[in-house]
Amino acid sequence: MDREFWLKRWREKQIGFHQNGVHADLQRHAGQWIRSPGHQILVPLCGKSHDLSWLVRRGHHVVGVELSELAVEAFHEEHKIEASVTEEAPYTVWRSVSLTVLQGDFFDLDPATHGIFDRAWDRASLVALPANLRPTYVQKLKHMLSPNAKILLNAFAYDQSKIEGPPFSVPEDEVRALFNDCRVTILNEVEEAPSPRMAEVGVPTILTTTYLIEMPPPS
Numbered sequence: 001m002d003r004e005f006w007l008k009r010w011r012e013k014q015i016g017f018h019q020n021g022v023h024a025d026l027q028r029h030a031g032q033w034i035r036s037p038g039h040q041i042l043v044p045l046c047g048k049s050h051d052l053s054w055l056v057r058r059g060h061h062v063v064g065v066e067l068s069e070l071a072v073e074a075f076h077e078e079h080k081i082e083a084s085v086t087e088e089a090p091y092t093v094w095r096s097v098s099l100t101v102l103q104g105d106f107f108d109l110d111p112a113t114h115g116i117f118d119r120a121w122d123r124a125s126l127v128a129l130p131a132n133l134r135p136t137y138v139q140k141l142k143h144m145l146s147p148n149a150k151i152l153l154n155a156f157a158y159d160q161s162k163i164e165g166p167p168f169s170v171p172e173d174e175v176r177a178l179f180n181d182c183r184v185t186i187l188n189e190v191e192e193a194p195s196p197r198m199a200e201v202g203v204p205t206i207l208t209t210t211y212l213i214e215m216p217p218p219s
């Protein structure tokens with residue numbers, strides 16, 4: 001999954017992962033992840049997700065990170081958000097009230113420059129990455145979070161032998177291994193019908209799991 005793969009998906013409008021509304025699992029479980037307004041929320045690999053503006057409307061400070069300029073432009077246009085756009089290498093930074101979108105590579109995040117977060121929402125981000133990149137992704141994500149921070153993670157598991165990702169299958173044992181220093185709780189698990197592409201190659205079901213992942217307290 002190199003950068004060009006995703007930039008091409010956005011250029012060719014192959015964005016079946018995009019949801020036309022706020023993600024149901026975010027709405028369903030937000031109460032267990034966030035109890036009051038004013039959190040610093042990181043949304044890695046955010047695409048043009050409606051979840052960004054939903055979190056802002058609930059009174060949080062939100063930072064999304066997305067590689068594709070087309071996605072970031074579309075998000076601001078579709079939500080009628082006027083942003084100031086500045087070049088702050090390695091990112092193009094889109095700032096509006098309570099929302100910053102860093103257009104560039106998630107792996108370039110630096111807590112000294114971009115701050116520390118106490119919440120993160122990962123929907124189709126971990127599962128967007130191939131196995132060899134996932135440990136580096138999780139390491140970077142943890143590096144951007146404060147002690148006691150909470151991640152809400154939505155991940156898929158299915159028979160990976162039938163078809164290549166993305167989305168990749170990231171089953172519970174892998175999630176627990178990646179976050180072995182954290183407390184991992186399953187909030188919800190549901191067997192769903194696979195996408196037509198998966199059904200075609202014989203994937204019978206896809207297991208969607210929502211996890212609450214709590215970073216350890218300060219040492």
Ligand SMILES: C[S@@+](CC[C@H](N)C(=O)[O-])C[C@H]1O[C@@H](n2cnc3c(N)ncnc32)[C@H](O)[C@@H]1O
Nearest residue numbers: 006017018045046047066067105106123124128
């Ligand atoms: C499967 S999509 C999920 C988007 C979003 N989370 C959602 O729920 O709609 C993965 C997104 O990650 C972006 N992406 C992939 N690699 C990235 C990287 N290294 N840094 C920032 N964004 C990246 C892609 O352009 C794509 O928009």
